Amino acid sequence: MRTIILTLLSCILPLTSQAKSPNILFIVSEDNSEHIGCYGEKRVHTPALDSLAKSGVRYTRAYVPYSVCSPSRAAFLTGLYTRQTGHIGLATHKFAMYKDFKTMPAYFKEAGYYTGFLGKTHINPERLVEDYVDHRAIKGANFSKTISIRTYADEAKTVMQNAIKQDKPFMLIINYADAHRKFVGKSKNGYPTKLVTTPIKPFPWIGSDSPHLREEIMNYFNCMNRLDEGIGMVLKDMDKLKVRDNTLIIYIADHGADFPRAKGSIYENGSRIPMIVNYPKSFTQGKVEHQMVSTLDILPTMLAQCDIKAVSKLPGKNLHAIDQGKTKGHAYIHTFTTGSSPNLQYIQFGIRNERYKLIYNPYRHLNYLGLSRYKNSKLPENQHVKTFLHPEEYELYDLQTDPYEWKNLATAPEHQEEKNRLLTAMKTFQKEIKDPFLDKTNLDIFQEEQLKHRKINYRKTKGFRWPHLKLFEDANN
Structure with missing residues (x-):
């Protein structure tokens, strides 16, 4: 009898332990800044995200290391x-x-989780994600918003139900494209149900204005309303399935909104x-965290909460340790950018501390990415901010007194020490x-390579591999 009991316990205990492992819901929205009710934007209707903030931790200074989709996602x-993985541009432009490198789904799949992924992958090679996903749906970008937010919720529900049936915790990633251009005020599926109907005065950090831009921002706000309604559907299903209490939910945007001087x-x-x-x-519930954090902190936090070890040392911090006061x-x-593709080429390096930000612009040609933002918003030339298109070699901003980064202090004698x-x-970090790219020779090689490919004909070349990846291989050997 004792042997039988011990045998039964040995079977039950692993299942019990597994059942206690937290589920993971990672929500990523594309192309939006902090235009959410809980961040003080009252012209949008975002009760779902506001509720997550009310019973969770809201970060006021969270950052991405690269403010374009593929590099942000790769990070x-x-x-x-x-600059550790080499994924320094868009996957659609063959960057890889x-x-x-081991990715988030791989960690959780190998740890016994049921994994789900909704929305685009948008990194290369895709197999580093795709090979570790149990339930894959809505693989396209959905920039046209033809796929309903209800479909996203239904697919998310399927992931959770499948995990329950298999007696496994789930790890679900949902990528919403609602705030990505084209800004659709109301989708053909009828969402959002609550509309913003008044054109919006441009945000002070844009530095431009036009009737068209005001209409764009109005529809961008409607995209935020639709995003929130979609998230609300998922949260309701979680409550019905009784999985909410044991789920770590993390929400981020992959970078800022697609307006000039942002994305x-x-x-x-x-x-x-x-x-x-x-x-x-x-x-902690209902906490507003003002310490600086990064999207690089997300994976270490997930792994720590689920007692999974990283394959190598990760540069991010454990957000739970910050929350509990165990670390700062x-x-x-x-931050860093190449412009994300040769036709948008513009290299910048950035670093900020508690108060100041320094930007290094190593080349003096036109900021092609910056110009593309003005074209997207159909802004006439007299609405283009010249310092955005032709910045100085160094930009230094006092974010305490100049939060929108208009006054460059880089040449001011009293700020040379800072x-x-x-x-x-910055250079210590690069090392x-x-x-x-700490070596200017390598940076020049990359710059020349990209400018030679501005016609983007490489996109049709089968098996094309960017030569600059050899620079990363050599730097890490």
Whole structure:
């Protein structure tokens, strides 16, 4: 009898332990800044996200290391900087990691989780994600918003139900394209049900204005309303399935909104994003966290909460440890851009501390990415901010007194000490992550390579591999 009981216990205990492992719901919205009710934007209707903030932790200074989709995704999926993986541009332009790195779905699939992924992958090689997903749906970008938010919720429900049937915790990633251009005020599926109907005066950090831009922002707000309604559907299904209490929910935007001086740039409204962590079992409820955090902190946090070990040291921090006061947020936030594709080429390096931000612009040609933002919003030339299109070699901003980054202090004698301090910290960081672009010769090689490919004819070349990936291989050997 004793032997039988011990045998039964040995079978039951692993299942019990597994059942206690938290589920993971990771929600990523594309192309939106902090235009959510809980961040103070009252012209939108976002009760679902507001509720997550009310019973979770809302971060006021959360950042992405690169404010364009593919590089941002490569970073949070691997927990590594783009200058560690080599994924420094858009997957649609053949940018890729220089070697295989372990991704978020791989960690959880191998740990016994049922994994789901809804929305585009948008990194190369895709197999680093796709090979570790049990339930895959809505693989396209859905920029046209033809796929209903109800479909997203139904697919999410399927993931949760399948996990329950298999007696496994789930790890579900949902990518919503609602705020990605084209801004659709109301989708053909009838969402959002609550509309913003008044054109919106442009945000002060844009520095431009036009009737068309005001209409765009109105529809962008409606995209935010639709996004929230979609998230609300998922949360309701979680409650019905009784999985909410044991689910770590993390919400982020992949970068800032697609307006001038935001998406693609190193300015605050491109690289700073909304982030909410909701898991009342472990995290503080109703907390507003002002310490600086990064999307690189997401994977280490998930792994720590689920008692899964990383394959190598990750540069991010454990958000739970920050929440509990066991460690502090980041002393520096490091950002980078190449423009994301040759036709948008413009290289920038950024670093910020608690108060100041330094941007290094190594080349003096036109900021092609910046110009593309003005074309997207159909802004006439007299509405183009010249310092955005033709910035100085160095930009230094006092974010305390100049939060929208208009007054460049880089040449001011009284700020040279701060500038040099940040520049030194930037180079120290580059050395730590083995950034090949610390060497200006390598940067010149990359710059020349990209400018030669501005006609983007490489996209039809089968098996094309960017030569610059060899720079990353050499830097890490």
